[in-house]
Amino acid sequence: MLKDHVKLAVKNLRHRMSRSLLTLLGIAIGIMAIISLMALGEGMQQAVTGELSSLSDVIIVSTGGDIMSSFGGGGGGSTSEYFTERDIADIERIQGVKDVSTQLSGSALAEYNGKATIVALTGMDIEVMRLQYASQSLHAGAFLNDGDQNKIMIGYGIAHDTFDADIPVGGRIKFNGEKFFVTGIFGKQGMGGVSSDSIVLMSTRDFKALTGQNNMSMVYLRVFNVNDAESIALNIEEAINENHGRKDFATATTMTSILETVQTILTLVQLVLIAIASIALVVASIGIMNTMMTSVMERTREIGIMKAIGATNKDIMSIFIIEGMLVSTIGGIFGIIMGVFGSQALSLILSSFFSSMSGTQLVPIITLMSVVLAVAVSLIVGVLSSLYPAWKAARMSPIEAVRYE
Amino acid sequence: MIKDVIVTQNISKTYGKPPLQVYALRETNLRIKQGDYIAIIGPSGSGKSTLMNLLGCLDKPTDGNILIEDMDVSTLNENKLAQIRREKIGFIFQKYNLIPTLNALENVELAMGFAGVDTKTRTERAKQLLEMVDLTKRITHKPSEMSGGEQQRVAIARALANNPSIILADEPTGNVDSKSGDNIMRILEDVNKKGETIIVVTHNMAIAQRAKRILRIQDGEVREEHA
Ligand SMILES: Nc1ncnc2c1ncn2[C@@H]1O[C@H](COP(=O)(O)OP(=O)(O)OP(=O)(O)O)[C@@H](O)[C@H]1O
Ligand SMILES: [Mg+2]
Numbered sequence: 001m002l003k004d005h006v007k008l009a010v011k012n013l014r015h016r017m018s019r020s021l022l023t024l025l026g027i028a029i030g031i032m033a034i035i036s037l038m039a040l041g042e043g044m045q046q047a048v049t050g051e052l053s054s055l056s057d058v059i060i061v062s063t064g065g066d067i068m069s070s071f072g073g074g075g076g077g078s079t080s081e082y083f084t085e086r087d088i089a090d091i092e093r094i095q096g097v098k099d100v101s102t103q104l105s106g107s108a109l110a111e112y113n114g115k116a117t118i119v120a121l122t123g124m125d126i127e128v129m130r131l132q133y134a135s136q137s138l139h140a141g142a143f144l145n146d147g148d149q150n151k152i153m154i155g156y157g158i159a160h161d162t163f164d165a166d167i168p169v170g171g172r173i174k175f176n177g178e179k180f181f182v183t184g185i186f187g188k189q190g191m192g193g194v195s196s197d198s199i200v201l202m203s204t205r206d207f208k209a210l211t212g213q214n215n216m217s218m219v220y221l222r223v224f225n226v227n228d229a230e231s232i233a234l235n236i237e238e239a240i241n242e243n244h245g246r247k248d249f250a251t252a253t254t255m256t257s258i259l260e261t262v263q264t265i266l267t268l269v270q271l272v273l274i275a276i277a278s279i280a281l282v283v284a285s286i287g288i289m290n291t292m293m294t295s296v297m298e299r300t301r302e303i304g305i306m307k308a309i310g311a312t313n314k315d316i317m318s319i320f321i322i323e324g325m326l327v328s329t330i331g332g333i334f335g336i337i338m339g340v341f342g343s344q345a346l347s348l349i350l351s352s353f354f355s356s357m358s359g360t361q362l363v364p365i366i367t368l369m370s371v372v373l374a375v376a377v378s379l380i381v382g383v384l385s386s387l388y389p390a391w392k393a394a395r396m397s398p399i400e401a402v403r404y405e
Numbered sequence: 406m407i408k409d410v411i412v413t414q415n416i417s418k419t420y421g422k423p424p425l426q427v428y429a430l431r432e433t434n435l436r437i438k439q440g441d442y443i444a445i446i447g448p449s450g451s452g453k454s455t456l457m458n459l460l461g462c463l464d465k466p467t468d469g470n471i472l473i474e475d476m477d478v479s480t481l482n483e484n485k486l487a488q489i490r491r492e493k494i495g496f497i498f499q500k501y502n503l504i505p506t507l508n509a510l511e512n513v514e515l516a517m518g519f520a521g522v523d524t525k526t527r528t529e530r531a532k533q534l535l536e537m538v539d540l541t542k543r544i545t546h547k548p549s550e551m552s553g554g555e556q557q558r559v560a561i562a563r564a565l566a567n568n569p570s571i572i573l574a575d576e577p578t579g580n581v582d583s584k585s586g587d588n589i590m591r592i593l594e595d596v597n598k599k600g601e602t603i604i605v606v607t608h609n610m611a612i613a614q615r616a617k618r619i620l621r622i623q624d625g626e627v628r629e630e631h632a
Contacts, residue, residue: 004518011506305502308463309563310491310519312484398463398490401502402454
């Protein structure tokens with residue numbers, strides 16, 4: 001019997017082909033929106049996760065507050081509290097710590113093309129620098145190399161907005177009278193929280209030679225075993241806090257915890273994207289309902305005939321619900337296909353917009369989960385939006401078959 | 406003893422509410438026996454279709470009871486009524502009333518589909534019936550691709566599909582020319598000769614004369630016409 005209902009529904013949809021196609025298109029667009037936004041969200045998620053988990057053996061220790069504001073942006077310099085040599089020694093003594101490196105913060109008078117201004121300086125081991133800034137795109141030039149001397153990397157803002165003239169790669173800046181050469185300029189960060197636009201990076205050695213200071217604002221360390229990272233981080237906090245006689249002097253953050261935070265944020269972003277896409281679906285389901293209502297009204301006589309020759313209310317209900325489900329499921333499948341292409345197009349557009357900001361390309365990832373979800377959602381939309389029209393149809397009387405026109 | 410297929414007990418049908426009430430049918434008592442061939446005649450608006458719709462369980466009487474094969478249908482729910490309509494009754498309409506999206510074969514099969522007959526049996530029987538009404542060459546035609554007479558013959562095949570106890574035909578020849586009309590009536594008479602009970606509404610006295618019984622309706626009152 002179900003087979004007959006499907007057959008009837010198909011015949012009827014084909015009979016009103018252009019209308020069916022338009023209704024179907026509505027659903028397809030809604031599903032496409034969901035699929036492509038989910039694919040972009042997933043792509044984002046995996047890109048970030050991949051990047052961060054390659055650093056999973058790293059622990060970052062900072063003074064006071066929140067690590068998230070300094071990580072990646074690397075602003076440094078803003079803290080007025082610094083680690084001591086004793087802190088570093090304590091960290092190195094903790095079991096499982098592989099190597100330790102520090103980030104130094106300070107400031108200097110910078111002079112370029114006749115204009116002078118105070119800028120914040122960050123000194124760190126070049127190897128650590130490469131790790132920490134790996135995710136950041138270069139606007140021009142190249143990264144520093146081990147052993148480089150009197151060479152610096154600068155943020156986009158230093159290069160373009162700080163002095164009267166733009167600083168090119170190879171440009172020469174004087175810090176406290178000493179000459180440094182620019183090897184690389186980071187891409188514009190813009191809205192990314194604390195930005196690296198106004199950063200000046202140099203090697204630890206250069207920093208010490210230039211400023212004579214040893215203000216350790218951050219400590220980077222790696223552990224032998226990733227699984228120990230959390231416990232080692234706790235040990236470090238304890239040891240340093242004891243040194244300073246305060247409970248909240250140091251914060252040791254593992255990549256795993258950063259990863260979790262980032263993932264939570266990204267999941268939220270994804271949910272918001274899906275919510276937006278759902279509006280398209282709601283509109284589409286109203287479209288189905290509208291088409292079905294029209295169809296029920298037009299087919300009053302036909303419904304009456306079917307009842308007159310013995311169709312039950314259930315038969316009629318079933319025919320109309322199947323019709324709605326067919327439209328929405330076929331629409332959904334088209335939507336998935338369109339979403340596969342749509343997400344590629346979207347990522348191309350997005351990439352061309354943000355290419356200057358982030359080195360990593362956003363590759364949309366279509367998961368089985370999102371496809372299953374799309375199919376399920378379109379089925380549900382089909383049933384829900386045809387429920388009322390189908391009920392209306394089922395309630396019609398067989399006398400409609402003989403009603404005068 | 407021949408059993409009664411349909412018995413009506415004091416059935417009335419009114420449309421609308423007072424004071425605009427229309428008495429379409431007044432306290433009618435009928436006894437229709439197995440194998441009967443009844444013609445219903447009467448002027449337009451006299452209540453012929455009203456009576457047919459009640460007998461066919463398309464509508465319910467305002468008063469009185471209808472027994473179909475001794476079952477009181479006024480007490481049945483919608484599901485049971487649908488079952489009666491598909492198992493006991495074959496309705497033939499003046500306007501054919503085929504489903505426009507289905508071809509001749511599918512239209513005949515549909516009634517059996519609702520009755521749960523399996524696909525193979527269904528197709529076989531539908532083909533037989535269409536052959537009987539001489540439409541073997543039209544089985545894949547849609548209603549819009551057939552003449553009125555042809556459509557009505559498909560409708561007859563459909564009405565017979567589930568072996569009903571009774572065939573109700575409300576002006577089956579009303580929309581076709583006299584030659585097609587004769588053809589249709591001959592088919593119905595053949596069916597009657599095989600034992601099927603048939604009730605036909607007609608305006609055509611020649612057709613009515615060929616029936617075994619004639620009922621005349623006037624202003625909702627049914628009288629037996631004696632030949
Ligand atoms: N749904 C309805 N609502 C109100 N009045 C109705 C309705 N159906 C029929 N009537 C009225 O009931 C009366 C009987 O109608 P019916 O259709 O039974 O006549 P009929 O004998 O079949 O006429 P015809 O030969 O023209 O088909 C008529 O006066 C008609 O106007
Ligand atoms: Mg009539």
